[in-house]
Amino acid sequence: MSPAPLMSATPDTAAMPAVPAAASRARSPEPPLHLRLAQEVKPPEGRMPAIARPGDDRVTPLEVIVNGAKSGTWLLLERAGELYAPRDAFAEWRVTLPDGVPAINFRGEAYLPLSAVPGYRVRLDAANQAVELLFSPDAFAATRLTQPLLKRPVVSPVLPSVFFNYDLSYTTSALREAPSTQDLGLVTELGFSTGWGVLTSTAVGRNLTGDNTLGLPRTFTRLETTFTKDFPDKNHTLRLGDTTSLGGMLGRDFYFGGIQYGTNFALTPGFISQPLPIFRGLSEAPSTVELYVNDVLRQSSRVPTGPFTVGNFPLMTGGGQAQLVVRDVLGRETVTTIPFFTSARLLAAGLDEWRVEAGGVRRDLGTDSSNYDTGFVSGTWRHGYNDALTLEGRADAGTQLQTLWLGAASALPGQFLGKFGWVGSQDDRRGSGGAWLLGLERIGLRSSLQVQVKEATRDFRNLALDETVLPTRQEVAGNWTYTTDGVGTFGLGFASIDRYDFERVTTASLNHTIRIGARASLILNATRAIAGASANFVGVTLIVPMGGYRIASVNAAVREGQNDLYATVSESPANDAGFGWRLLAGQQQDRERAEAGATYLGRYGQVSGEVSAGHDQTSVRLGATGGLVFADRHLFATRRLDQSFAVAEVAGYGRVGIGLGGQVLTHTDADGIALIPRLMAYQDNSVRVDPNELPISAELDSIEQIAVPPWRSAVKVVFPVRTGQGALLRIVFDDGDVAPAGAIAKIKGDNQEFYVARRGEAFVTGLQPTNRVLLNWKNQQCEFEVRLPAATPDEIPRVGPLLCTGVAR
Template sequence: MIARRWGAVAVSAVLAMPLGAQPIRSEAPTASPLAVRIVPLEATVNGLKVGTWTFVERQGQLFVGKDALDEWRLEMRPGTQPIAVRGAEYWPLDSVPGFSFKVNYSQQSVEINFAPEAFAATRLAQPQVATRLSPVLTSFFVNYDLNLQATKVRDTQTVNNLGALVELGTSGRWGVLTSSHVGRDLSHSKALDSGWLRLETTFTRHMPEINRTLRIGDSATVPGLWGSSVYFGGVQFGTNYTLSPGLITQPLPLVSGVSAAPSTVQLYVNDVLRKTTDVPAGPFVIENFNEPMGSGEAKLVVRDILGRETVIVQRYFTSGQLLAPSLSDWNVAAGSLRRGIGLTSNEYGPGFASGTWRRGLTNLVTVEARGEFTADTQTAGVGLLAGLPFDFLGRAALAGSTASRRGSGQRWLVGAERQWTDSAVFFQATGASRDFVELGRPIPSKLEWAASAARDLGALGRVGFNLVGVERFEAPSITTASAQWSKRLPKNSWLNVNLSRAMRGSSASMLGVSVTIPLDQQRVVDTAVNAHKGGTDFYASATSNSSIDLDFGWRVLGGRINDEAHAEAGLYYGGQYGRVYSDLSASGNQQTIRGGATGGIAWADGHTFFTKRVDQSFVIAEVKGYGDVGVGLGSYPTTKTNADGIALVPYVSPYQANQVRLNANDLPLSAEVESIEQVVVPAWRSAVKAQFAVRSGKAALIKVEFDDAQAAPAGAVLAIEGDKEEFYVARKGEAYVTGLQPSNVVKLTWKNRACSFQVKLPAAANDEVLRLGPYRCMGVAR
């Protein structure tokens, strides 16, 4: 059995006498009886007190048990053998690099030092907090966007158009089913095709325990490096790491150092303090320190307990496009291509199957494979993302296709990018042969390329350049260039200048200058001038955005656009039931007025709610019997309970811990809540319940007297019959009692004796604290 710490000085004095060593197994050398003694000493390791431990001293050498080595995080040289003393193993400390010691027998202490590399490395990482999903309620919801527009064009009649965008949905433990529809010209103005069209119908089941998602119905394919995303109807299944919000899929840069003694470490990333932590002696590694994307510089300032300071500077590189080593991301889909979405309800094309697979090989290399297959075509390709010298991220892909009518074709892609703290560059080019086919692109482009660069100039602002070109087999080629410059002005105002020119395909140019001036109370003023081939447009606008304290907003705009005077105005109001809006625009040829409303209707837990759009998860909060109580996420109430104490809290983040909190100021003094905060973890677009247990009843200050007509002593205990809460009598025989009903039996206990008396509240009792009594407690001695 391994040695334990010693706790008593008397015992340690006896055991400090010479003892005979006993072998515990044949491979452990036996110590000489006359040269060995066991000594309990208070140890200090590299300046840190670690408590009292049992040491074995033999011929000037110190030995300790394995539990001490483990707790001190020491690593011995390979091949080190222990000695056996009184049935326990002790290991030589001189087998640890850098070992030195000084024993003070008069104080029963020892100071020990080791080389920093003798300690096991300490890894410092942000903990991944596991969240357990809250029980999901079966719910139904409807989202709507209604729009009525009246338009008059010069000498024609006014055209009225009623439109609607509606989404129907239901969710439960089994998943989420949604179907969206658009209604056009429901007023039958005959200016447009009228009627309803189906947009998308999809069943979605997320599996956060394995980070997988299944979709059945209308969806879109995952394109990969070289493919295109296309709408289809069918089945899709694959990984979905967003179901674990704390999971980091990209490679983690590591920042490491060594401390000779317990130290405080400050981590600076690009000269910004990101983390301060304490580390023990030895090597340490800091990972997952919320670094910005791209490349940068990490600086460690290590300050030990003696005040000595060491600075370590390291470069780092990371990208969210890379996958961590051994992590795979994949997706498969099969179905029929969707055609005319938004124009027809149920038009589907030929069947297909596709799959994309990505895997991180190292911190700097991620590979990809993708295939697309139809009855007439087969397309497959591979891709590569890699960290390049000078902190560039490179990408390359190569794909080939065969088609029964077009033969074989090829496509390639190359690119590179880099991000600095104050600048970024990007380049990508892709090309294809005429006979290359892929889903969603029946006719490929011969060559597409894009390049951009941006740099922060400090006080001079920020400048950016873009160059884009497209060469096509069947149409003229196009090349455009643009430049942007922005500068921050006093009082958080901004000046923006944009210049663009088509250098091939056409000769159009445009120059735009705008100034944005923020004012108080969420108000912003914008002015802009745009010069182009057709003339010069200029306008000024003012906007008042809604805020937490004000749900009302407005905007006005005036100027000259398309060579004629133009004006716009709008009013907006948003509340807990949705949003209403109205807009007016007028120019020389056309006048339009528009009004509408957006919102949602939800049913869950037997209640119906009119609310904002149900685009995310939501919570049914219950404070039973207490109406008009503010409820929200965090410290800001977003809604209030109805007369039954029920409220719907929208916009709750899925698969994350959300704090649903009551506004305690809205509760009466007599209400006792176990906690004003409940933590919920909902599934995607689902409903969960946050039930706040409130102990109802009135509160009163009750005075009690004993048989002698004197106040009951302090410390006596009162309890309402049928209620587990207890209340203590304070001075003057008074106790503050809550949870009182119109009629109560109150029990007093004192020195193992008890009495009961009846307490009835006045008929007009309200939330004010009442003073009741005195009540006589019979049969209890003082």
Template structure:
């Protein structure tokens, strides 16, 4: 009988290689990895995963070890006595790093179930016209996954109600998309206009992800010979600081201002050695990141006489708009409109370069029953820290037509120039010319100068000239604004025009965010005399303002009242008008200060609740409570939470405030010896910590019912009840 011997066959690359267990040491980086190496003569081979663990560039698809001598920029020596491989690596052999300058962590989206009804009532009275009452109403409904809205106006005539919008919206934050059913607004693009319609719309919605920047942010590259700190300066101001390992790196998603500028990278290693890299950049919100797509598809009927008629719709239509980032410096777009005997197709390109600025070109062709038409436009802009300019021109043929634009300008041109003059202030010049299909032409010129005014305030000098072909007028003004405290300001303006010289003065104070009074007073002297006064109140459940004015011998009054009925997750209350997102904060204790982004926004009512309005939809909002307002016997698990909710939606935020008794107790061990000073007791119910002072005494708060305290580092427990706070005898901590 023959004997059979089985063995695992070695891979082909292992023939002639001797496996050895070594320690790889990367000199200068304090990096070491214990791994299997292979040796053939004086050559050392290492696996790809070993190289990557050291931060050395290695192919992710490589299955066999590489000879170290084949890696560019790497030298090594084998220390036989230590069974170690000491590696010296130039920057070329390190793996390329991509470091994000900004990577915010977003909390999960939270949306409650509920709704709100906004009411905005306005009453006016004038000597000549008498009194009138009008209003606007806005009903919003929301739940996880969608939200609805119905808005209407109440005219001055009794019973005159006009519907504005009716829609249900499904937002998809993870896909940065939105679907809307009902009344909507078609997007404006380079070759098409925005217009109102009723139907269905699906498209990109970057607003549902505020942490994402859709336009390309500059990437700055550098090299570090050793682990270092990288400081990024934009136009001389520090923007971010990041740590990098040795080797080449790319700093991506850097926060920069729109326009052109100069970036400086300062790389500092542990020994304080620095290297500087300077590079120009240009960031344009008109572009999309490479590979990113922005689209919108809509179909329905165009809306006519918005805010004047409830159900006045025009022809049916279908629309598609598409933008795509071809590269980080070039974005292309296309648009197609089809509507009842009319159609439009358009295209455009936009590019931005540090040495050129922004350039855009767009073309469009339309076909209607009246004929075909074309449109051609282009623009060029540069926005810098000290100098900016923008020019844009568009020409169209007589029969060109766009959805949403009944009177398209035949020719239009405009330009602006701005200079930052340093200690001399700032200067701006603007000009515009437009000619309509009716051959009406309007030209406008404006000049602005803002000299420095120091701590006194702000000074502005402006001039305006308008010529419509039939008549022309020119005005010039000087305005000075001085701040008054945190929320107030006073201004004075002198204006000269064809009617003579007029002088205006105004002082005002804004209502505080947490609630309170605001006011405004003003007067003008010129061709006519005018004075005005206004008071505003922001209360817990409403906002109100009253205005009075006198001009040309006539008096007028205007009063406005805004409030909202809100219901969310079973709770109903009256609150300030809901204009975006909101949160119902429930503390459970009355008169506790509530903070929004660490700024006092109001105090809880008698039920311990406060409706916080003005949250940024889909963005991270920090809500907290003022610990100084809590009773001393109360405890709270956390005094601040991060909240993120949808547009025109609400969320309920409960702060677990536990009320109970508070008092001092004395803790002893099983030998009746006081627990030493510095020991810490941890409560099992809420993990609250209580330090022990002299003679084993500890002050306990929020004691409710029965709980157990564990003495850290002493492995003993003490049972505490609210009645124990009244006892004279010490509490025993037993094992």
């Protein structure tokens, strides 16, 4: 892994003394002090011993070195054998003074005693007029190493657009002892994007061939229709229509139709909602600080003398160990090992996350277009009480059901995270009920452990539960994994579910993954039903990468007396485009089976085909996915659009490569227009033109434009190009001699200026077949005509001599 980049070190100015407006560096010095030979002086009991030459106050310029760092030349004052420095010197040296230190006034400026600084020592060098000051590292202002705050980019204007995504699948099956079947399915999404927000609607079509042998009618069902409006300056999002309510710690997510408004931290690039560890250290001299997280170098920074804090910890979750390595200019090294813990389930101290919702619970999504029943209003709130404790609450009020949820997640000793939740419900038909949850988890570098217990009373209800379904009486689940150095990773799992209307089901599982050779992996899985069921499973999988995008695997499994033994070989499209394929042969559930498939991923979508043959059935499956976009009066075919996109224009230049960063994604059409997909919302996206595919006569101010689109919206990116052709013009005056160097030529009606060089030649771009050109020299102007000869686009013609009359040298 390459070393982390150097980070900037910012002084903690809150602890610095005030800096007066007057500087103390540029006064005429007093006669220099008669300093002794270089010697180290330590003041007894915090006072500096008398310096030779007693008498009146004296001030002299000295080169000051503070704890090994050169700090420039300063005027130091000697009074009664003690050295004083101006107040602004302490600020520049980042040295803090105890409260109440008296200052003396010298020529209208405050001077403070150096001996008041903890750990003060002085070393005077008479020959070089220098003084070396040593202070305790604790006397310096703290340095904070932090990530620079990302400036929120200005969102680009939205280009109104319409987009359509489709996923089409066709399957025909020939059965040995039954009629053949044909099934055509379609999933669609229609979207409208404007400056007001994004409106999307999805639908699914089944059995569009109308094949009666499938036993299903031909249907076309609406799935979700949602209007989304983001407020990035507030990190808020508004949704109207169909959306999902997050169940929280004790609940279960459910669909509803209505309104939802709340926080959305994803609208700010780089925003981190979880608490991150802060490490503190002390450097006795200017040093380099290296931060290692779980033995991986994450950061290297330079810090001055004094205390420092490292707050730009990499985003991660779980526990581990960090090492701070402080190395000074002499190579002396101090290593401090610090355990840490962080979790994505926690909110940073003082941070709030909330959401309010109102509408009707959606039932039978996928089979019914508009089944909305229970009306409700809901509010959810999470608060980071401190970096170790996050509180959670939720209240639901329906027409017949009311619930109240309370929960907490807390960091515990030993790098554990604990969870607790309680919910009470009141239903008009079932009465009151309740549920609770306890959880414990630990995620470390080598091992992880998760245990959770949840119980509910028989009459407990929540909005996600259908009224005909009883809650689960008890759920107990746990898993543990451990990674070794030489024999792979081991895992154990346990789950027990006890329902009011079914008997308890208890299972245990074991898995082991180990590397074989340089690249292959062997995976072992075993599951055993301990109670309530008889399903047992043992499986072995060998995965062998074969180079490039090709991979092979062999699978063997036994479940309930049925055996699987088959091999697969597949290759994915290279570089996210091109052809891919897959082969399977062997035995599944004691029956022979073979499969072969191919896919092609291109600019306009993906098409696939697959043939499978088993004991009593042969099937052919065909599929196509992609999208269409109408924006800026142009229709584009593209891959499925799940992100933002841009319409780029390089006017008049077709077949020019254009894309994101250094990756060319597409080429402009004959009008110089192209669709750029896969833009990241609310972030800077570098849309670039490939300069190698532009003609030599093309002029662009920049081959890069920055686009910041809203979520799933289009923006327009224009590359201003000066049209026309370039030519080398040779200009002469009335006297027959060439125009002087430094004269300025420009095409009439164009503001672009071109300077005349030696031999009266000027390279002028943007020329049309016939042009009027103006020449300016010493407040004089003349005009002449330029006619271009026939030439290829990449050829630079030479034109002239061209006579420009009426200008005197």
